[in-house]
Amino acid sequence: MSLEHFLQKAISSWMNEEGPDSDIVLSSRIRLARNFKDFSFSTLFSQEEAMQIINVIKDCLNDTDIPEVGRLEFLQMESLQPLDKLVLVEKHLISPNLAEDSPYGACLLSANEEVSIMVNEEDHLRIQCLYSGLQLNEALQRANALDDFIEGQIDYAFDEERGYLTSCPTNVGTGLRASVMMHLPGLVLTNQINHLIPAINQLGLVVRGIYGEGSEAIGNIFQISNQITLGKSETDIVEDLTSVVQQIIAQERSAREALVHTSDIQLEDRVYRSFGILQHARVIETKEAARCLSDVRLGIDLGYIKNISKGILNELMILTQPGFLQKYAGGPLRPHERDIRRAAFIRERFDLEKKDNSEGGNSL
Numbered sequence: 001m002s003l004e005h006f007l008q009k010a011i012s013s014w015m016n017e018e019g020p021d022s023d024i025v026l027s028s029r030i031r032l033a034r035n036f037k038d039f040s041f042s043t044l045f046s047q048e049e050a051m052q053i054i055n056v057i058k059d060c061l062n063d064t065d066i067p068e069v070g071r072l073e074f075l076q077m078e079s080l081q082p083l084d085k086l087v088l089v090e091k092h093l094i095s096p097n098l099a100e101d102s103p104y105g106a107c108l109l110s111a112n113e114e115v116s117i118m119v120n121e122e123d124h125l126r127i128q129c130l131y132s133g134l135q136l137n138e139a140l141q142r143a144n145a146l147d148d149f150i151e152g153q154i155d156y157a158f159d160e161e162r163g164y165l166t167s168c169p170t171n172v173g174t175g176l177r178a179s180v181m182m183h184l185p186g187l188v189l190t191n192q193i194n195h196l197i198p199a200i201n202q203l204g205l206v207v208r209g210i211y212g213e214g215s216e217a218i219g220n221i222f223q224i225s226n227q228i229t230l231g232k233s234e235t236d237i238v239e240d241l242t243s244v245v246q247q248i249i250a251q252e253r254s255a256r257e258a259l260v261h262t263s264d265i266q267l268e269d270r271v272y273r274s275f276g277i278l279q280h281a282r283v284i285e286t287k288e289a290a291r292c293l294s295d296v297r298l299g300i301d302l303g304y305i306k307n308i309s310k311g312i313l314n315e316l317m318i319l320t321q322p323g324f325l326q327k328y329a330g331g332p333l334r335p336h337e338r339d340i341r342r343a344a345f346i347r348e349r350f351d352l353e354k355k356d357n358s359e360g361g362n363s364l
């Protein structure tokens, strides 16, 4: 494995749409925040301590076959080009914070990209496990296995009463954030989302955009996660979130049914207009591309559009982000140049899909 392995393809195995309810829940994520005992937190540590942390975790995990995880590839942020880091952010493998503001940061990634450990971000370790669809329990199991493996060799900062100690008090206790990425066009188009978000917040959950804290919910994709990490067990946090997510799935399904029932032709028209834009536009911005991809995804889910795989939408969602576009172009592009490249890229990708389908005897 090398850095190129992670930069070459846009989609990771957890984006394969094979998990339960993956028409609405795109992915499930568990992340655990952990810190080493006897070291200052990342906000205060010296360069020397930061390097020691990197060496300790490298010795523990690099070139090791970890149960339920396999081998991890070690990447140090300072040796990566800015564009490479941006691509890893766009693939959700590292956070924008690690890429931009963590001078002594590093990460360890599994070949299938379902496991990523960020080192020296807000906490010494951020262990992340990703799964397709609604599989928070499975993600928790894997994260726990990895956590136990590390804890068998390294002493964590832990307090009998308070649990795991973290750099930000909001993570103290379990250090767990469980989250799902949901595609909710039905709730957006029926304006129900504006009532739903405050209700979700009241349940102690947070709604964020596609790239986490501070990011926008483009393409009708919302990230929902737990706010509270203290006073509840890991299993309870995951069960509570799963049950709220199941209710949101049911509401999204009935919103879609209501839309089909009340405005079938308008909805079909919207879907096909967006499909047309994606196949023919010459200039397209990220937000418009994301909106059209969302409409086409809905069109596939509702059966308006056939013979097109949703995999291509996930792929395009990532491929059309600024980092990937520039990586493929071989260097920096101005915003307008990116919009032209993005449009060309999407057209080419749909042409390829059409060609594949016609060779297979289908037509779009």
Ligand SMILES: Nc1ncnc2c1ncn2[C@@H]1O[C@H](COP(=O)(O)OP(=O)(O)OP(=O)(O)O)[C@@H](O)[C@H]1O
Binding pocket: 027, 028, 029, 031, 089, 092, 093, 094, 095, 096, 122, 130, 171, 177, 179, 180, 181, 208, 210, 211, 212, 213, 223
């Ligand atoms: N369910 C998910 N599927 C895919 N990626 C996710 C999911 N949840 C979060 N992410 C990604 O993880 C990264 C970090 O997200 P976010 O900032 O919300 O959480 P965090 O860093 O774990 O929490 P904190 O706010 O406590 O630092 C973002 O890049 C986001 O895209």
